[in-house]
Amino acid sequence: MAVRKPPITTREYWAPGHAACAGCGPAIVMKLATKAFSEAMEEKYGDPNAFAIAHATGCMEVVSGVFPYTAWKAPWIHVAFENAGAVASGVEAAWKKLGRKGKILAIGGDGGTADIGLQALSGMLERRHNVVYLMYDNEAYMNTGIQRSSSTPYGAWTTTSPPGKYSIGEDKPKKWVALIAAAHQVPYVATASIGDPYDFYRKMKKAASVDGPAFVQVLAPCVPGWRIPPEKTVEVAKLAIETGIWPLFEIENGDFHNIKFQRFPKDGKFKKPIEDYLRLQGRFKHLFKRPEAIQELKNQVKEMWRILGKEVELP
Amino acid sequence: MPMRKVMKGNEAAAWAAKLAKPKVVAAFPITPSTLVPEKISEFVADGEMDAEFIKVESEHSAISACVGASAAGVRTFTATASQGLALMHEILFIAAGMRLPIVMAIGNRALSAPINIWNDWQDTISERDTGWIQFYAENNQEALDLILIAFKVAEDERVLLPAMVGFDAFILTHTVEPVEIPDQEVVDEFLGEYVPKHAYLDPARPITQGALGFPAHYMEARYTVWEAMENARKVIKEAFDEFEKKFGRRYHMIEEYKTDDAEIILLTMGSLAGTLKEFVDKKREEGVKIGAAKMTVYRPFPIEELRALAKKAKVLAILEKDISFGIGGAVFADASRALVNEKEKPIMLDFIIGLGGRDVTFDQLEEVVAISKKALEGEKVEEVNWIGLRKEIL
Secondary structure (H helix, E strand, C coil), X not given: CXXXXXXXXXXXCECCCCCCCCCCHHHHHHHHHHHHHHHHHHHHHXXXXXXXXXECCCHHHHHHCECCCCCEXXXXXXXXXXXXXXXXXXXXXXXXXXXXXXXXXXXXXXXXHHHCCHHHHHHHHXXXXXXXXXXXXXXXXXXXXXXXXXXXCCCCCCCCCCEECCEECCCCCCCCHHHHHHCCCCCEEEEEECCCHHHHHHHHHHHHHCCCCEXXXXXXXXXXXXCCCHHHHHXXXXXXXXXXXXXXXXXXXXXXXXXXXXXXXXXXXXXXXXXXXXXXXXXXXXXXXXXXXXXXXXXXXXXXXXXXXXXXXXX | CCEEEEEEHHHHHHHHHHHHCCCEEEECCCCCCCHHHHHHHHHHHCCCCCCEEEECCCHHHHHHHHHXXXXXXXXXXXXXXXXXXXXXXXXXXXXXXXXXXXXXXXXXXXXXXXXXXXXXXXXXXXXXXXCCEEEECCXXXXXXXXHHXXXXXXXXXCCCCCEEEEEECCCCCCCEEEEEECCHHHHHHHHCCCCCCCCCCCCCCCCEXXXXXXXXXHHHHXXXXXXXXXXXHHHHHHHHHHHHHHHCCCCCCEEEECCCCCCEEEEECCCHHHHHHHHHHHHHHCCCXXXXXXXXXXXXXXXXXXXHHHHHCXXXXXXXXXXXXXXXXXXHHHHHHHHCCCCCCCEEEEEECCHHHXXXXXXXXXXXXXXXXXXXXXXXXXXXXXXXXXXXXX
């Protein structure tokens, strides 16, 4: 009897027993990303294990490596919050001198990537290290208890962007690190969402397969930080794509004139309103009493698409 | 045959790095150390050095890349100074805690503010609690030798701690002196290959490095760093012995000069030791019972050697190019710890001198001796003295 090949590898590098919350979006990222990496390494070097991980301080680092336990079945190093790009550069250089084939996976959250680790990321990309930098974007500093980052979207509640008499919540537009990464003209940059795991998987594989640096920014909802029920993580991540608030794209070699989009409506008209995405999340609850703030958010989303070269209509 | 070349301190450091054959060097330019990475770049460009040289975007990334490379299991080197070292501060603790024997050359330079590119030791002294072994060189030859010794000690399995070698900004970094370059084969014998059993990032045997330590484990992890630093005392002395056998030059934790019948002993580190020797000669001719001593190793602090030195002196005058505001010089504070429970101890005086490149002159040293003599005669003097201050602009 023919056995159907599983759509993704059954190898595991992210072991059960880690201390992430029930319904954790970034935990799904860890699992899928390492599997995709392993498939790419197997295809490229004939060795599925030909990678090492350099992890920035953050939720996924904290929940996965509590001495004397580890959730990692791959060589793994954590040094500090702001330097995953630089640590990965050092590991890659050492591997080169050791004659070891493979690729380094650097992982950071949005705080460790968009803010405190941006310089180390830029250096790594610019120097063309053979490293994939994976940014799991849960849109705030979740490890320290939900403070805004530069990747927090407009209007969101966090503990340092509370709505109040003089505040609508976060008052700055989201910073798109993927575009900053692409400006380094590196071989491959992509955005993804765990709401489309196959798309994310394909992009991680692609990132791992190219020669030189790559950057993937994946949306990964945070249950306590977004104030969502644990069973809604993937649904929210899907709605982010379907409402147009989260673009899926790929940019190769910094070619902004030839951005490839995924799941983009042919007519540029998104069918589901952004309100569907917001309504599921406690962090946007206050916006429903402030329709002008929702309109402002929509304007920012349209502007983001325009910068990407797309005119869109949001219901 | 060893080769003699006239070179700057920075070149001596780069030569030491070349001889040690690190596989990864990550460095960022900073005055007065810039020539170290420049020279290494040349060595790599000419194929004389087989290292990956990562031209990082900051000192923070320099040390971070070194941590990554060292954790992957290769010999690693970097160089910096002053603000650059201060920017590395956070990662210095991590390098030691992860037990990564990175070696770093430091052109000892003052810290801002005001910004100042000239010599003192505030940069390395301020890193004394990070778990790095610290050596201080008196001249360019020592800079080269001590970097080789630093690799030997750092990589010893009884130690496995990072090490920094300081040599004074401009006074050594930019001053040419004849330096003997040891034979490569002898250096290879002295250092051997670095094949760590504890640090690697190898897919064939995956391990987790840099895990979170809860209160149940953290203190023990820190204690192992303490133990390693204690072990370093013995390992450094062994390395000094072996170095002498192989290269003919002798190093000491504390090197003494005319101390045997001295009433006043001037203790310092780095290039100032050379000045003090000359000054001691002059004062001896005048009939003053004075000697000098140079501390080559500052971490681990040479407690036993300092006790032995202190026994010889009636006044131990510590001359140091650093200040810990609110208490005094750091070396003075450390020396006090070494002597606190000794039954007999000399009068101890601290002299803050030569900060930010202020020249240390014989006139200033005369002031040190005058204050020391007063103390010797039973007069009450300040314990912490700033020497060579321009009172007219204060």
